[in-house]
Amino acid sequence: MTTAINADGQRKPPLLEIDDVVAGYGAGVILKGVKLVLHRGDVMCLIGPNGAGKSTVLKTVSGLLRPKDGAVRLEGEDVTTEAPKAKLRRGVVHVPQERSLFPGMTVWDNLLMGGYLMRNNKILHARIDEAAQMFPIITSRRSAHAGSLSGGEQKQVELARTLLFDPKLILLDEPSIGLDPKSRRLVFDAIRSLAAAGRTILLVEQNARSGLAASDQGAVLESGLVRLTGPAAHLLGDPEVARLYLGASQHARPSNNAPALSSALAAVAAPTPQEELT
Amino acid sequence: MHALIQGLILGVLTGGVYALMASGQTLIFGIMKVVNLAQGAFVIASAYLAFTLFTRFGIDPFLAVLITTPLMFCIGAAGQWLFLRPLRRENAAELSLLVTFALALLIEGILSVTYSTTYRSINTGYANKSFEVAGYTVSAVRLYGFLLSIALLGLLYGVLQKTRFGRAIRATVQNPQSAALLGVDATRVQAYGFGLGISTAAASGSIFGLLYPFQSGSHYDLISRLLSVVVLGGLGSIGGAVLAGIAIGVVSSVAAVLWSPTWSEMSFFVVLLLVLLVRPQGMFGRVERGAV
C-alpha cells in the first residue's frame, strides 16, 4: 500500500516505513495518518506549510514522540514504541531544528559527545577521521568554541557529528533556518556530500526549492497528511505545491455563522502542538 | 604595609579553600538549578569524618581525602536520588531550597548525635607549623590546604574537560535536549553531578577541620559565606566561584587588617549587594549560557 512512490529505486529495500501514523501532543492530533517510505541511500525532502506536522514526523521516527496509532518500521522491524536512545543505537540520528551544539564546548568536545554511547575509542577516532574528510572544519577549527562559529559552520559540525553514529538514517529538521545565504549554501553542500557518501536522509525543509534540489525524493505534507509525493525534481515544478503553501481551494471557506454549541465545545477541546509553533 | 600584605597572603590562601567548596555548589546549580543549602553541612560532615579517621586510625587528614571524597560522592548521589529527583518540576526550584535545607538539618542532627556538639579540631603534628618567606608568615596547614584545593580544582577541571562523564555534564548544562538526543541519561548525570559537587566538600572538610574548630552547627556560618561566593561569582559559573572565593578571602582578611574584623564581613556583603545592583546575574554569571 505504501509502494509506487519510489521512482528509481525499486530494487533497494525500504529502510524506513511510516505506516498510517497518528500522533500529537496531549489529546490533540497533528499527524492524521501519515504514510511514507524511504529507501536506503535516498535523500527525501519533506516540505509543507507551517504547522503541517513536518517536525512531528521526524519526532515520531526518532522516538521523541510516541505515535498514538500506526507503525514506524526500520528495516522491516517495528520500532514504533522504542525510546530515543534505542533508536540511536539502531543508527537513527535526529538533528533538531534548534541549534544542538554545546556552545561553551570546543568543536572537538562537541564531536566527542557524538560518541557518548560509544565505548570503543579506536572506532570513534576512525569515524572522526572519516567525518573530517567530508567536513574539514572539524579539524581546522577543532579547539574553537562552538558558540563562536557562524550558523552555517555550526550546522556543518552538527552534520559531522551525526557521522560518528555511522547512521543508517539521518533526520534533519530545517537545517537552513535562520542562516544567511552563504551559510545556507554550505549546509546544502554538506547535505549533498552526505548523500554522495550514500547516507539515507529524511530532511524537513522550509526552503522548499533548496531542499528539493538537494534531494532525490520529495513529499508535501499538509494538515497532517501527505498530499503529494514524487521525485524531487517533479515536485519542484508542480504548481499544486505553491497552492498548498499559499492557501487555496482545498479549504472550505469558513462560514460566518457562529458554530453550534456542541461543535464549539469540541473545538475548544482540541489541544496543543506546542512544538509546531516555532 | 606589612600587615596588609600578610593579610593579602592569608586571604588568598583562605580564598582557595572557599573556592573549592563553592565550586561544588555552583556546579550543582549549573547542572540542576538547585541552590544547595546543605553544602556547608557536607563540609562539616567531611571534617568530622577526617577527624575520626585521624583520631581513630591515625590517618592524616590530607590523606583521608582519598577515602572521604568517594564516600561523599556516593552520599551526594544517593541524596539526590532520594530527595531531589522526586520533586515536582513546577516549583522544584523553591522546594529544592527547602529540601536541601532539611538535608542540612538532618546531617546536623546525625552529627550532633554521633559526635555530640562539642567543638572539635584536628590537631596534627604540623598544625602549628609555619614558614617564613621574606618576613611574611605562611602557616603550613593553610599552604597545604591551599595547594590541595588548587590541585583538586585542577582535577575537577580535568574531570569536566577531559572525561566522557565531564563532557556529558557540561553538555547537559548547556543544552539538555541535545545531550539527551546524543544518548546522555539526564537523571544519571544529575545524580552523579550532585555527587561530584558534594565530593568537593570532602577535601574542603579536611582542610576546614585542620584550620578551625568545628561542631555540628558550624554549617550555618559556612553556608552564608558560600552563598555569597556563588552569587558573587554568578550562579553556575565555576570560574566565577573560584575568583569570588579568592575575592571573599582577600576582602575579608584585608578589611580585618585595615579596618576592623567586626566590619570585614559587612564589607563583603556590601560588595555583593553592589555587584548585584549592577549585575543581577553576578560577576561572571551569564544569562543565557550554562556553567563551565
Added chain:
Amino acid sequence: MYDNRLSFRTRNRLGLAAAAMGLMVSVSACSASATSSSSTSSTTLVIGVSLSLTGDFADPGKAVQRGYQVWADGVNAKGGILGRKVEMKIVDDLSSPNQVVTNYQNLISRDHVDLVFGPFSSLLTVPASQVANRYHYAFVESAGGGPKVFAQNLHSLFFVQPAPVVEQGNVFADYILSLPAGQRPKTAAYPSLDDPFAKPIADGVQKRFEAAGIKTVYSGTYPAETPDLTPIMAKIAAAKPDVIVSGTQSQDAYQQVKSLVQLHFNPRWLFMSNGANSPTEFPDKVGKGNTAGVFSAGDWFADSKAAGSADFVKAYIAKFGGTAAGIDNSSAEAYAAGQVIELIAKRTGRVDNQTIINSLHSGTWPTLLGDLSWNSVGAPQGSYQLVQWIGGALKPVFPASVAQAAAVVPKPNWAG
C-alpha cells in the same frame, strides 16, 4: 453547579483551622497529663533547670548538667535535703531565648518545681531570670555573670561564682600593678571577642593599665563567627606589645594561640580570660607545649582545698570517669549552686524560695569556689584567682593567699 465549584475554595477552611488549633491544644494537654505525675510529691525536692543541651551553648551546657547530677547524687546519698530526695528536672532549651522562656514557664507554672537553677550563658539567663522573678522564685545560677544580668536589679538572682565575669581580669591587673615599676610592661594589646562575657574583661584591664601608664598598642574586637584570627594577631605581632590581654571565650582563645605560634610571636605576658583556664581542652587544642606560661583567671582547681572540693572531685570521677584535671569549671560552679542550697537548708531548716532569697543576701557561704557573698542585685563580692600554666598544669599564682607556685616571667617560648 457553579456554586459547588466555588465552594471548594472557600468552604470549611475555618473548620480546618479550628481542628488544627484543637490538635495543638490536645497535643499540649496530652503531654501535660503524661508527665504531671513526675512532678512534686512532698517527699521529693524537684529542682528545674533549663540547659543548652543542643545548639550553640551545648558544650558548656552539658558540663553544667554533670555538675548538677554529681551534686544531686551526693545529696541523695546523704539522705537528701531535710529528708527530701532531690530530683533534677533538666530540660533542653536549644540555646534559644524563646525556648528558655517557655521552659521556665513550664517548669514553674506547669510542673510546679520547688526550685529552679539558671541556664547557661548570660544571654539566656536574662530572659529566664525575668520569668523566675515574676513567680518569686529564687534564681540561683552558676553561668550568667555578664553586666546585663546584674543591671536587671533583680533581688532574687544570685550568680554563683566568686565575682562578676567582668571582674575576671582584675586579678591579673592587680598582679601586674603589684610588680615594681621597672618590671611592669610598657605596651599592651587587647584583642577581644565581641561577647558579653569576654569584652568587658579586656576593657576593665585596659582601663586600669592605661591609668597606670601602660601604652595601648592595639585594642579591637572580633565577632564570634570570625573564622580567622590571623589578621588580627599579625597586626598585634607587628606592634610587639609586652603583654597581651585577651578577652576570650573558648575556641577563639585556641585560635589566638595557634596564630601566635604560627606568627612566632611570644609576648612577655599573655593573659586570656577564658578558654585558657580549661584544664583539658586548652592543652588538647593548642598542644601541651604551647600552654607554658599562659595566664588565666579561675575560680576552682582540681586540687583546691575549698569546702567540698575533694568530695566533688571524687564523686565526679566515680560517675563520669576521667581525671580530676579534666573536670570543667562549669561543673564545679554548678555543684557550688547546689552546695549553697544545701547550706541554707542546714542553717535555716527550710528550702523555700523566700528563705533562699533572704538568706543569700547576708552572710558568707562556703563552697568549693571559696566563700561567696552577694550584694543586693546578686553580684558576688569576691575575686578570682590568677592562674598560670606551669609544667603542663594550671597553678594558682596570685593572690599570695591562694598561690601554689610563683609566676613564671617572661613567658617561655612557644613549643611550636
Added chain:
Amino acid sequence: MTALLDVTGMTKRFGHLTAVDACSFSVAEGSITALIGPNGSGKTTVFNLITGYLPTDSGSVAFDGRSIAGADPGGLYRQGLSRTFQQARVFGDLTVQENLVVAAGGSWRSVFGRRMSRSDRIRAAELLEEFKLSHVADLFASELSWGQRKLLEFAAVLMSRPRLVLLDEPTAGVNPLLIQTMASHIRSYNATGVTFLIVEHDMSFVMTVCDQVIVLDRGKTICVGTPEAVQSDPRVLDAYLGD
C-alpha cells in the same frame, strides 16, 4: 483611513544575526492586517519590538501618531495596544473569569478596588458568553485545554477595550472549528472599531479574514497589499519556497 501604527526602519540584531532589518510598514486604523512570512523571518520579533518586550536597536514606532520607542509593555497596554502570545500565556492559578478581570487594566486607584467589581464582572461575563467560555468561568486556567487557553488569552486582552490588538498566531494548534470561531471574533470586534495586526501561518485564514497583508522575509518588508495581490506576487512565493 489613517495609520494607527507606523513602523519605520525598525532594526534588531541578536549577535551576528539581524532578526529585523530596517523593517517599515503601517497599520491602518480599523483594518485587519496580517503579518506573514516564512519561519524565522522575524514576525514575532517585530511583535516584541512594537509591544516593548524587546528594545529596538534603531528605527521608530509610532502608535496613534505618538512615538512609543522605549515604552514599557504595561504602559502601551494601558494606552490601548495589547497583544497575545504564540503559546498562549494565561495565569494558571487564576480562574478563567479572573484571567479576564486581571487584564482589565485600569487606573492607579483601581489597584485598591475590589477583586471583581460589578463592571468587571459584567464585562467579563459578556466576553465569556461571546467566546463560549461561560461554562468554564470558574475553572482554573491551568485546567483548560490548549484551544481554550488561546481563546481565553484573546478574550482577556479585549477586557481593556484596546484600540490595536496584536495576535500572534491565533490559529496555531487549534482545530478548524475553533479557527472559524477565532475568525468570526476578529471580524466582529473589528466591526466595533478594534484594529488587528495578526501574525499568521494559515493562509486560508489570512485570505478570509484580513484586508491587508504585510510580507516579511529575513527581517525585511518585501511586499504589502491585499491578500489576493500578495498571493500572486512571485516575491512572496520565492520567499516561501526559497531560492
Added chain:
Amino acid sequence: MTTASMHQSRLVTPAGLTRASAFTALLVALPLVFNAHWMVNLLFFTVLYAAMSVAWNLIGGYAGYPSLGHAAFFGLGAYGVSLVFTGSQVLSNGYEPFLLLPLVGLGAGLIALPIGLIAMRTRADVFAIVTITLLFVAQTLAFNLKGLTGGAQGASVAPPPFRLEIFEQPFYFAAAALLLLAMGLTYLAVRTKIGLALTAIRADEDKARGIGIRTTAVKLMAFSVSVGLVAMAGGIWAYYVGFVYPQFAVDPLLTIAIVLMTFLGGRATLWGPVLGAAILMPAQQLLAYYVGGSRLYLIAYAAIFLLIILLLPRGVLPTVFHRRRLSALAATASQAEAQAVPSTGPEVLRPPTVMASEPSYVQTSAGERR
C-alpha cells in the same frame, strides 16, 4: 447570577465575616479557657509565629518571592522597641510599647521600600540569596552599631508591670491582634485587585507587566506590608523576652521557621500559615521540652520536614482542596455526561502538574511538555 459570584463582587462577604468573628472569638477564648501560664506562653509564641507566617505568605506565597531575610525586619522591630523603651524606664501601665507598634511597622515598611526595589530586580533563587545576605548585614549592624543596639551586650526593654496572674495575656492579645491584622490585610489583598496582581506575578511576571499590571508597585507594597508586620512581631517579642541580643533578634532560624510553617499549611492560602504555625510551634516547643535532651529531635524535625515536602509539596490545605476539587469535578463531569451535554471532563481532569519522572524534553502523546 449565582450567589457565589455575587459574593465575589463584595469586598467582605457575609461568610468571610462569620469566619472572621468565629476565629476572633476562638483567639479570645483560648487563653481564657487554657489559662495556665505555660499554656498562654505557648499560645503566645504560636500566635506570634502564625502572624509572621501569614505576613511572609503575602510576599513569599502569593507573589512567589521567597524572602529569606524577614528576620532582619524582626530584629529591626525588636530594636525599635528596645530603643524607645530602654531597660531603665519604668512604665506606668505597661501598654505603651504596644502603642508604639504601628509606628514600628510603618518605619520598617518604609525602610523596606528601597531594599525591596533592589532585591526584586532578581527572581526566586537569587532573590532568596540576596535576602539572606540582607539578614547577615542586619546582624552585623546589630553587633556593630553599639550606640543604638548595645552590640553583643544586648539591649534591654523596660520590664512589663503586669500582674503575675495575667502576665502573658497582654502579649498574647497583642500577638493575636497582629495575627488578625495580618489575616485581615491578606484577606483584603486577596479580595482586591492586589490579590489578582500578586497571583499573576507569581504565575508569569512578564505577562503580568504586559497587561498593564503595576507589578513593581504591587510587589513593593506586598513586601513592605509583609516586613512591616514582621517588624511589629519583633517589637512584641522584644518586650516579652525583655532583652534583645543580635544573634536572637536577627536569627536565620526564625525565617526558616515561618517559611516552613507557610509551606506546611499551604502557601498562597489565607489559613495555611495559621495551620502550619499551629502544628509546628507547639510541636517544636514541646518536643524540645520533653525529648530535647535526647538530641534526636533535630533528626526527627528534619525527617518530618523532608516527608512533608516530598509527600505534600503543596502543603496541607491546598492538597486537601485539590483532592476535593478533583473528586467534585469528576462528579460534575459524570453528571454532565448523564445529561448528554458535551463535556470537557477528560481535559479538565488532567491534573495541572506532571511528575518529573521523565526528562523534561522527552515527550509522549500522553503528557505535553512543560
